[in-house]
Amino acid sequence: MFEIRFHGRGGQGAVTASKILALAAFNEGKYAVSFPFFGTERRGAPVTAFTRIDMEPIMLKTQVYTPDAVVVLDSYVMNSANVTSGMTAEGFLIVNTSMMPDEVGKEFRVATVDATSIAARHGLGNKTNPIINTAMIGALARVTGVVNRDSAVDSVRELSPRKKDDNAEAASEAYDSVNLGWAT
Amino acid sequence: MQKVQKYNAIMTGNEAVAVGVKLARVGFISAYPITPQTTIVEKLAEMVANREITAKYVEVESEHSAMGAVFASELAGVRSYTATSSHGLLYMHEMLHWTAGQRLPVVMSVVNRSIGPPWNIWSEQTDSMNQKDTGWLQVYCESNQEALDTILMGYKIAESSDVLLPLMSMEDAFILSHTSEPVDLPSQEEVDSFLPGFDLPFRIDTGTPMGYGSYSTPDGPFMELKRDMMESMRNSRRIIERVTREFADAFGREYSGLVEQYMMSDADYALIASGTLASTGKYVVGKLREKGWKVGLIRIRFFRPFPDEELVKAVSGLKGVGVLDRSVSFSPAGSMANEVRAALYRKSNIPVAGFIAGLGGRDVKVEDFQNMFQMIRDGFSGSTYVNVRGGA
Numbered sequence: 337m338f339e340i341r342f343h344g345r346g347g348q349g350a351v352t353a354s355k356i357l358a359l360a361a362f363n364e365g366k367y368a369v370s371f372p373f374f375g376t377e378r379r380g381a382p383v384t385a386f387t388r389i390d391m392e393p394i395m396l397k398t399q400v401y402t403p404d405a406v407v408v409l410d411s412y413v414m415n416s417a418n419v420t421s422g423m424t425a426e427g428f429l430i431v432n433t434s435m436m437p438d439e440v441g442k443e444f445r446v447a448t449v450d451a452t453s454i455a456a457r458h459g460l461g462n463k464t465n466p467i468i469n470t471a472m473i474g475a476l477a478r479v480t481g482v483v484n485r486d487s488a489v490d491s492v493r494e495l496s497p498r499k500k501d502d503n504a505e506a507a508s509e510a511y512d513s514v515n516l517g518w519a520t
Numbered sequence: 521m522q523k524v525q526k527y528n529a530i531m532t533g534n535e536a537v538a539v540g541v542k543l544a545r546v547g548f549i550s551a552y553p554i555t556p557q558t559t560i561v562e563k564l565a566e567m568v569a570n571r572e573i574t575a576k577y578v579e580v581e582s583e584h585s586a587m588g589a590v591f592a593s594e595l596a597g598v599r600s601y602t603a604t605s606s607h608g609l610l611y612m613h614e615m616l617h618w619t620a621g622q623r624l625p626v627v628m629s630v631v632n633r634s635i636g637p638p639w640n641i642w643s644e645q646t647d648s649m650n651q652k653d654t655g656w657l658q659v660y661c662e663s664n665q666e667a668l669d670t671i672l673m674g675y676k677i678a679e680s681s682d683v684l685l686p687l688m689s690m691e692d693a694f695i696l697s698h699t700s701e702p703v704d705l706p707s708q709e710e711v712d713s714f715l716p717g718f719d720l721p722f723r724i725d726t727g728t729p730m731g732y733g734s735y736s737t738p739d740g741p742f743m744e745l746k747r748d749m750m751e752s753m754r755n756s757r758r759i760i761e762r763v764t765r766e767f768a769d770a771f772g773r774e775y776s777g778l779v780e781q782y783m784m785s786d787a788d789y790a791l792i793a794s795g796t797l798a799s800t801g802k803y804v805v806g807k808l809r810e811k812g813w814k815v816g817l818i819r820i821r822f823f824r825p826f827p828d829e830e831l832v833k834a835v836s837g838l839k840g841v842g843v844l845d846r847s848v849s850f851s852p853a854g855s856m857a858n859e860v861r862a863a864l865y866r867k868s869n870i871p872v873a874g875f876i877a878g879l880g881g882r883d884v885k886v887e888d889f890q891n892m893f894q895m896i897r898d899g900f901s902g903s904t905y906v907n908v909r910g911g912a
Contacts, residue, residue: 358700362530365523371699374641391524395803397695397796399883 337390338482339400342472343419344409346374346381349469352495353407354385356473360483360491361389369394382417389482405480407472408432409451411440420444428479430514432468437517446517449475449510457509458502467503470496474507475514485511527665527704533696536664536703537603537629537689538563540671542573543711544627547598547718550578550589554608555641556693557631561603575601583608587615594624595732597723599675602626605693606633609647613654619686620655620749622733624720625678626686627671628656632795633693634880635848642881643693645795646847649855655749657687657756658824660794664701667691669773672706676715676763683756685749693881695796706771714770753825760822778827780819781834783809787816789896790835792860793844794820797877797884801844804889815893820856828863835868842873842896844906846884853903871896874903882907 340357344350351372358370370387386400401421405428408419420429420443429444434453437446451471461467470492477488488511489504496503531539537560541549549568551561568577576593580586583604590600604612609630619626634644648658657678661667670689678687691697722730736742761777768774782802784790793801798819805817818834818841820827835841843861845854852858857874864872875892878884888906895904904912 355700359530362525362527362702365525367525367702368530369699369701371694374694393525394701395799395806396886397699397800398885401885 337388337394337396338404338480339402340387340389340405340407340476340482341400341403342385342387342407342409343413343417344383344469345413346383347465348383348409349467350383350385350409353409353469353473354387356470356491356495357387357476357483357488358389359495360473360477360487361387363487363491364483366391367394373399382413403427405430405476405482407476409468409472430472430475430479432472437515440517442517447475447479447514448517449514451475451510454506454509454513458506460499460502460506470503471506471510474510478511478514479516525702527702529703529705530700531664531703532559532698532700533664533667533691534559534631534698535563536668537671537691538567539705540668541601542567543706543708544671544675544715545599545712545717546573546575546601548578548590548593548600549575549602550580550586550593550600551602551604552580552583552586552608554583554605556633556697557603557605557608557629559697560629560631583611584615587612587619590626591615591619591622591624594619594626594720595622595724597718597720599718600626601628603629603631605631606635606647609651610635613651616651616654616656616686618733621745623684623749624686625675625684627674627678628686628688629667629671630688630690631693631697632690640880641693643695644846644879644881645690648688648690649847649849651688652824652855655685655753656824657683657685657753657822658690659687659822660690660820661696662796662799662819664696664699664703665773666775667696668703668705669767669771669775672711672715673763673767673775675718676766677756677759679718680756680759680763681721683752683759685752685756690795692796704773710770714767757825757827760825776819776821777830778820778822778825779830779834780821782817782819784816784818784834786814788814788839789841789893790816790818790838791842791844791889791892791896792818792820792831792856794823794856795846797844797846800884800886801889804886804893807886808890808893813893813897823856826859826863831860831863832867835864835870838870840871840873840896840899842875842892842900844875844877844892846878848876848879857903871899871901873900875906876903877906
């Protein structure tokens, strides 16, 4: 079983990202589950969402406490939440930032992607509220390999409510431009 | 790529329920929105607006009125549906008795959410446990597939002339309602051949006028009508078993009637649980089996009718059992534990532990289940709280 935890803020699309990933894994024929944890239901509040992927039916219905990968949609969330809780050194930490991985940390397998700039280039959202979740899915696919590029991009297109092609292109660009902080 | 799963869709529990309502060819829907149920009736309202279904959708100002509206439409002979949660269900309480007492086989979804104060939107079964004596059948689902399938089986069970009682189908808040899972969607043709059209024998018909909800003195038929309801509830067990078998024949998915037994054939100890807690409990049983613990899980699917005989059979041969309640009851233990203990009285002398866990959506973790199984193995027979600050 592969467990992913998304950290973002209300309105950034962490919940949708968890669903897109589950759909991508499902379309590859795997078992997949995604679910949100809402703290308080308001825009801007920290939001956590989860995806589990397995080759067997998934009976475990708790929150994810030992993630194999953590996706941080808003790097400022890292100041207020312990986003790496339960991670091991083998775990993937994927952060939306213009920084390089070694500037974020070396405790985990850190990857960074400037999803905010990618979103701006593809006209997703606006300056104060860019739509970055679809780019993060592309980065996650590249970093973890838990789903392949095509199913990630196809699922982004399927679940994007509008600008489907722009979102799919953002996911592709993030797949290509994510910075890996470890030797592959 | 080789598919390991055989499902044809991935969707949330609430979406799966809405599809079930569509496939059941429900003719009338009335509801009032409340988190976390809202996305069910949102989806249904969208289907009505897009003419995907021909049901009439009536907006109302409260849950009490919603149940009043489906009472009336069902009495006119139209298959009817509503959904609610938490305080909305409490607000319906009076009308639940009327619907059951009038013998109207309405099916309702309840997304189990806690009761305030303080305000809290997360998973807990106190809302539906408070309705256990209203005359409604109660099913606690553990997956989105079961939530969909229970709508289809639910109408067939409730509408049986040997039952004619309403049925509520429960989904745990967020853990099913907002969780996307693979689901196998049946075709309309398959559902049509499984679930016949609805024909209420005593529907309102101006050609043959009858009195409804009339007055009864103590010597009138009041006590006999209540006796009949209680007997129909008991008789529904037979219909549940039959419809579950028919469902398996039609769709190839096996459910277990009132009670499911998981890894029980050689178990010494077991936990009795319901809803998604039973699903995580099964996961933990698998982990403990790897360590050599002879444990199993008994899942209560139907809490009404209460599966007393099934539970007596399921625990025979065990050395100890525990009951997990995700609800508040101001009695010696949780509602399920109380009823399990009553059912086992003088039929079994094994220790029965009572656990109250997960109130207000507090996550019941793998280690919490391990602790419960440890206490059951240690012979604990009292009632206690799981993962509570300040000690149990």
